[in-house]
Amino acid sequence: MKKIFTMFISMILLITNQSCNMTKTDDERIEEKTQEIIKNLETSNKEGIKNLFAKTKIKNISNFDYSIDNLLDYYNGTFQSKKNYSHGKFRDKNGEFSTTWFLPSTDVTTSVETYRIAFYYCTEYTTDKDSVGIWSMYIIKKKDDITPEYAYGGDGLWTPGINIGKVYIENENNDKILIAR
Numbered sequence: 744m745k746k747i748f749t750m751f752i753s754m755i756l757l758i759t760n761q762s763c764n765m766t767k768t769d770d771e772r773i774e775e776k777t778q779e780i781i782k783n784l785e786t787s788n789k790e791g792i793k794n795l796f797a798k799t800k801i802k803n804i805s806n807f808d809y810s811i812d813n814l815l816d817y818y819n820g821t822f823q824s825k826k827n828y829s830h831g832k833f834r835d836k837n838g839e840f841s842t843t844w845f846l847p848s849t850d851v852t853t854s855v856e857t858y859r860i861a862f863y864y865c866t867e868y869t870t871d872k873d874s875v876g877i878w879s880m881y882i883i884k885k886k887d888d889i890t891p892e893y894a895y896g897g898d899g900l901w902t903p904g905i906n907i908g909k910v911y912i913e914n915e916n917n918d919k920i921l922i923a924r
Contacts, residue, residue, distance in 0.1 A: 748775030773845055798874075802899070814907065820856055826850040844864060849897045859891075864877050
């Protein structure tokens with residue numbers, strides 16, 4: 744009886760340990776998505792890039808395939824290194840509905856250029872699985888960013904799709920003005 748009890752406890756511990764290992768941390772999820780973006784840019788994988796995005800967001804963008812082509816033309820060089828900035832995590836829950844999303848920012852250095860990439864990434868959307876994925880992605884050359892000392896956040900609008908070279912600045916009246924480089 745003692746032997747059976749010991750085996751039972753061992754099995755429970757093994758199952759618990761395996762299920763804990765299967766759950767990814769927020770940082771691991773963001774790192775995985777960032778690596779997928781870089782890999783698909785490196786290999787010019789149009790379908791791979793498209794598959795990173797939430798289906799519900801890109802179905803309403805008539806020129807999404809064209810924006811992938813522009814992205815691949817914009818991004819040059821082979822990956823050298825990256826610097827991750829902290830990412831915001833947001834969660835909304837109301838009864839049965841629940842959604843979770845992140846806003847990570849990363850600097851990616853290639854053999855040719857340093858790029859700043861930010862994206863709006865939905866990891867949970869209980870009422871619509873096609874809303875899971877990237878909703879909005881921004882990329883700019885670091886030399887074109889007007890605030891390179893801070894994490895890049897695009898133009899702050901999180902426009903669905905791929906957005907290249909966009910930043911916000913404030914004029915002397917503290918009005919925010921969108922600039923596309």
